[in-house]
Amino acid sequence: MLQKISHFMRQANFIDGDWVGADSGATIDVVNPATGSAIGTVPRCGEAETRRAIEAAKRAFHSWKKTSADHRAKLLRKLHDAIMDNQKALAELLVLEQGKSFAEAKGEVGMSAAYVLWYAEEGRRVYGDLVPSPWADRRILVTREPVGVVGAVTPWNFPSSMLARKLGPALAAGCTAVAKPASQTPYSGLAWGVLCEEVGFPNGVVNIVTGSASEIGDELCTNPLVRKITFTGSTEVGKTLIRKTAGTVKKVSMELGGNAPFLVFDDADIDRAVEGAVAAKYRNSGQTCVCTNRFFVQAGIYDRFVERLAAEAEKLRVGPGMDEGTQQGPLIDDNAVAKVEELIGDATKKGGKVVAGGARHALGGTFFQPTVISDATPDMRFMQEEIFGPVAPVFRFETEEEAVSLANDTVYGLACYFYTGDLGRAFRVMEGLRYGLVGVNEGIITTVEAPFGGLKESGLGKEGGHQGIDDYLDTKYVCIGGLGL
Secondary structure, three states: OOOOHHHHOOOOEEEOOEEEOOOOOOEEEEEEOOOOEEEEEEEOEOHHHHHHHHHHHHHHHHHHOOOOHHHHHHHHHHHHHHHHHOHHHHHHHHHHHHOOOHHHHHHHHHHHHHHHHHHHHHHHHOOOEEEOOOOOOOEEEEEEEEOOEEEEEOOOOOOOHHHHHHHHHHHHHOOEEEEEOOOOOOHHHHHHHHHHHHHOOOOOOEEEOOEOHHHHHHHHHHOOOEEEEEEEOOHHHHHHHHHHHHHHOOEEEEEOOOOEEEEEOOOOOHHHHHHHHHHHHHHHHHOOOOOEEEEEEEHHHHHHHHHHHHHHHHHOOEOOOOOOOOOEOOOOOHHHHHHHHHHHHHHHHOOOEEEEOOOEOOOOOOOEOOEEEEEEOOOOHHHOOOOOOOEEEEEEEOOHHHHHHHHHOOOEEOEEEEEOOOHHHHHHHHHHOOOOEEEEOOOOOOOOOOOEOOEEOOEEOOEOOHHHHHHHEEEEEEEEOOOOO
16 A cells, blocks of 8 residues: 555654553654754663563564464565555655665665565575484484574664665564664664554564664663674674673674775776766765775776766765755765765875865755865775765775785775776686675675675675575574484
8 A cells, every 4th residue: 555754754663563652751853964954753762662672572483483484475575565565655754864865765665675575585495404314213404493583773874775684584584573773764664663564564573663772782782582683884883782792692793884995907998987986986975884985096097087087976966865866965964074074184184186076065964065086095094994975085006916905905894896807807806805795897786686794894694695594593403313213
């Protein structure tokens, strides 16, 4: 059934099938980053409300885990259909609280539905093994079972699809969940409560709690009823959550920070590389964990590439997400703008040249010009810090070995991209880069069919692909003896 945006914009939490406020009555304002105005409130919940949500999820788990994979798949397919039936309203809600363009928001909602549909099918393909026994009178079985209650913590930059990548495999595996969406963009998370309720998921299977990140996170991490934590966000917060889960030895999946390099070799197709660079850098105003953070361009084509990239950046249309033709919306808040300005200031002090943008946009607020900085050097903060904004620093390199070394000079290892026309180089560089995702002559590479996740301090575990359901399952070995065979 088609619904309006107001139907999904719930200003309450979803716990055990009921829509409830915080025990204290406290709320958090939700602000539209395009206008700076409050659009509503959500409950400011803490430990007590989270504990009740966990207990509800635990009760629901006893029956949910016993349902058949086919039953769960049918409900997930209904959820997919409900998302797609309401794609426009859900995208408008996403634009309202997050700021990205309507076209990007609509794509994100579509991707959310695609993850749900993918795991509706993957849940039916969770296989075990019958292992050849070394004993004539025994049989060995290996089974895979849902881990239990899952705590899911999601970020503000992709508030719908990041939840889909967690709820999809969790529900398909037979787990129940307590989700905590980011306070900047809670409505897209709460909308999942509306959708799950309407398509018929039993009470307590899905719970959505908003409020204090520290209180909710602490309860999810320390409560022994929660058997897995899945988190998307900064490496700093991810490390804190890992430490807090150690006391109850939970499974953890961590999709953390990035510092994506984008390498362009002399033999690359420059037109294709510039097109990929714009897509990989300026999507969602540069606010994605796989956005290019550092461009490395070989000396022979450096000047041409910088000139072309700057020209394309200046063409990007900046504006409110719902305006026709908008390609780049606002940054999420004033702190994000301040961080971008600090990094640009650091670069210019150290010899960087602003060749496009470089300042707040004439629209005011948190709108920022798409920016290109040439003559970037390794001593600039860009080299080690995640920008999370529409700024493209371009470094120069001479040799293939130098480029790979510079690209790997980071504690992060999420996504990377490179452009070359040499097949041998493509394999050498692909194998030399220490990253979980590699784009060769492509700037947008994420898809539901493939595993998403980083190396080093960019995280643990995978989301997407058939690998994405593994962390929601426990492996059990069963030895059956006394068979008299």
